[in-house]
Amino acid sequence: MPTIMSNVLSTNVTPASLLTLVLVAVVSVAIKRRYFSPLSHIPGPFLASVTRLWQVATLIQGDSIGVFHKLHQKHGPFVRVAPNEVSVCHRDGPRKILLTALPKDSWYRAGALPDYRFQTTLSITDPKVKVARAKQFMQGYSTSTLLTFEHRIDKLYTQLFTWIDKFAADNKPMDLDQFFSFTAADITGELLFSKPFGFLEKGYDIDKTLSRSHAIVGIGTTAGYFPWLSKLVANPFVTWTGVLPFRLVFVTAMDAIAERHARKVDTNDNDPDILTLWLQALADGKVTLRDVQGQTTLGIVAGTDAMSTGLQTFVYHTMRHPTAWQRCRDEVAALERAKGRSLAKIVSFADAQEMPYLQACIKEALRLFGPLGTGLPRVVPEGGTTIGDMAFPGGTTVSIHPYSMMRDKNFWGPDAETFNPDRWLKKDSAELDRFYMPFGLGYSGCPGINLAKIQMSKMAASLLRDYDIRQVNPKQEWTYEAYFNTLPHDWPVYVKKVHQ
């Protein structure tokens, strides 16, 4: 009987022998990964221990946050989620993984936007290089800079409230999820380069840009695991054809940058936006034009779905707890009395900051359901590390899922899965901040955090002061897809103006 090897080496290779050889190779690799890896003792789904495809399939199905949370409830703080990756939900995890500047996993390379020529702070995996690059763009995201742009946010919020008033007057169900996405996208265009995309003006998803983009980000999230797939879906040719659903936003952004860059003096200097600052960094030779283009498209992609979900999670959770809604409203009234004046129609960030209970509701809503749909993977350096009593060899990917961390009863107590804003008003609430991470943590945390807080505070205070909101079907839970970002939908509401 000929051996498999001799069969292959002979000229008479049959399809059957070739198939057998492939099978033997696959099974050998699977056995090695499952039983002879330094991570073999860590529990988790069998398939995950032998192939990355388990994680890819989980991501594509759109609820990896739920799946990973259940796995941690079943197996505890360490779950093997790929042959070389362990998901960590341990109290030392944030400090050891996110606050220690570990390199990001190569999965992040898919964060080059719109294609691999445009490396961004998201796609750069080396902490030192990423921090140096981010420094050049940081001024655009500082609270002091953003507050000089507050009137731009007010302008778009006013447009949104005109729609809300219309739905209220017509007594028709409103898909606030979609309108929040329009608002979030338009605000990124307005703040970055003074050109909203026109979603709020039209009142619909132009060319289905936003809905299709969320789906394509789903593919992009998995493409990070396969460099060839990344290059197939995001390359100079694809960018040139403009076939990707982001077309509208990319083209608007690129045109705005090109037009402003071509001018000797930026005429926006009298009414600056974020691009004004980034073009100055370009003029000073601190960044390249490609860096500015990449960072601008990243700002749109990262700031749209995440911000929409941020606004949604506040309204959805507070609305389903009418006493919380009323307490926020009472807080606004008390502040107005204390100040002896009415707050502006679009409440200012400064005023909204003076409402501790409202801020607690925002924080609690982001804890229960934040915009991040994946884990944050980092690579253990040479020499290895330990988390709790678990040792990890160098080269292992360790990831933290903020969703699991922020719902774990070991950190948050028995009501971990309940909306309870009061937990943030207790004396020892600072302790909880160790496990609170909707914006990520450390050198790679969200640079848009200040902008997010400004937008959420203003929207929350203005909306709940002036409107009653109830779900068309109060028993219906929202649905969502969690890819890189979570994006909820299907929770239509009736809005009613409190003061006509």
Ligand code: HEM
């Ligand atoms: C409630 C709203 C938001 C939340 C919860 C949020 C959360 C996050 C998270 C968790 C990350 C990933 C961090 C990591 O990989 O370690 C991220 C990245 C990022 N976010 Fe946000 N985000 C929000 C809104 C925004 C907004 C409004 C902008 C700006 C327009 C923005 C810009 C970015 C950028 C540019 C990145 C890439 C980070 C990098 O440079 O490495 N985000 N965000």
